[in-house]
Amino acid sequence: MTESTRIALVTGASRGLGLVIARVLARRGYSLVIGGRERGALDSAAVELSADAPAVRPIPGDITDAQVRVAMIDAARQLGGLNVLVNNAAQLGPVGPLQTFDVPSFGRLFPVNVGAPLVLTQLALPLLVERQGLIVNITSDAADAAYPGWGPYGATKAALELLTRTLAAELREQGVSAVLVDPGDMRTRMHQESLPGQDISDRPLPEITVPFWNWLFDQDPNAVRGERFGAQHEDARWLQRV
Template sequence: MSRLQGKYALITGASQGLGLQMAIAYAREGAAGIAIMARGTNLLDKARSLVQTAAPAVKVLAIAADVSQPQDIERVVATTLNEFQGRLDVLINNASTIGPSPMPFLLDYPLEDFHTVLNTNLIAPFLLIKKVLPAMIEQGGSIINVTSDAGVTGYPGWGAYGISKFGLEGLSQTWAAELEDSPVRVNWVDPGNMNTAMHRAAEPEEDPSQWADPKDIVDIFVYLASDESKAVHGQRFEAQEADEFESATHEAA
């Protein structure tokens, strides 16, 4: 349980769901410092306590911020780098918003909500990568973007969320291509259907018990943050496809 020994990570959208489970897993795997951020302070404080309990020695930063706001991104990065003495090994762009629920068709989609979804799900990852790169470029690091099958296939009613994930797929590919000769690697992961608050809001008529528990799919995120994946760059993973994960692990070895 020490695959991330001594590493420092920043995880957005980490007050609940997948982001929280990633933070707990990173703490248990020996990370030296983990910055978790989300908008709601109550859930964020509870998340910080859970991560700290999982590994009392880890330094946990809980930063309340809204990634749809560029000034908040500036503050998050500055605070994280200051507390971690200028070092950052892992960035996970996990924060996301579904938009209005139930999700309207594009014809009826409110413009303000469309802007908010794209700012959160697409512009924020672009800005966060841009801001943390100077800290990563010397020592190397891992950037992991959380995508969706809605970013590969246009589903009716998934509106701005799906469009933002299409954009994130392209953003990930472009950053990966531009950083190919650097020590910073970029990969992106589709976690699949998960039992999270956001997914339940998106599909309230479905049975969430049929979806995966976020804690059961975090291993791919540990792997991509660890030195085991130093040779893995520019790849898209499906977290619930075990064969794909095992293949990537074998190739990196």
């Protein structure tokens, strides 16, 4: 590993979209800090990613746990810094109509989907400033489409979108950029759990987003500041910018 080795932190990288993003970064030569709660799955991901990444540091635990977030940033610092922070970990449920929504459940959704990404960003900022880095926050079309049953989840993603655009503006002076990425419908555990018993085999696997990630990580972070991208081929507006 050299001083110029780039480093990325990806939350929720033990499976699904986060693991796909981590694979792209590993193949591009990034060292990685990865997170997720299930230790076994996270360790398996770390072993796999180590085939390409110069170094991989799995930090198991819940993203709402302050000690876990500090351990992630410490791990990045020990690797040498941070170029890319991907806030990917999220939860979708509880799912159901707003008229009967158990409002105290917001107590879990907002800390996971909004609070944790913001605190992690705050902690990561000194490292991101040093390397003029990029924050990538994963959103969803549920942020503005009124999907019945997904209102609480959509509200968290709408909040994350506003925070991300605000951060992009506030961090301009410090040379740190932030973008939003909507990965589109994908066949993952989260998606299946939100549609219990339904056949979701028509949804693509998260690997469909690989060309987008390769494109994004080729960009000057300043040139994409504050933008919102759809990552699937059928929404390839980003391709028109090449």
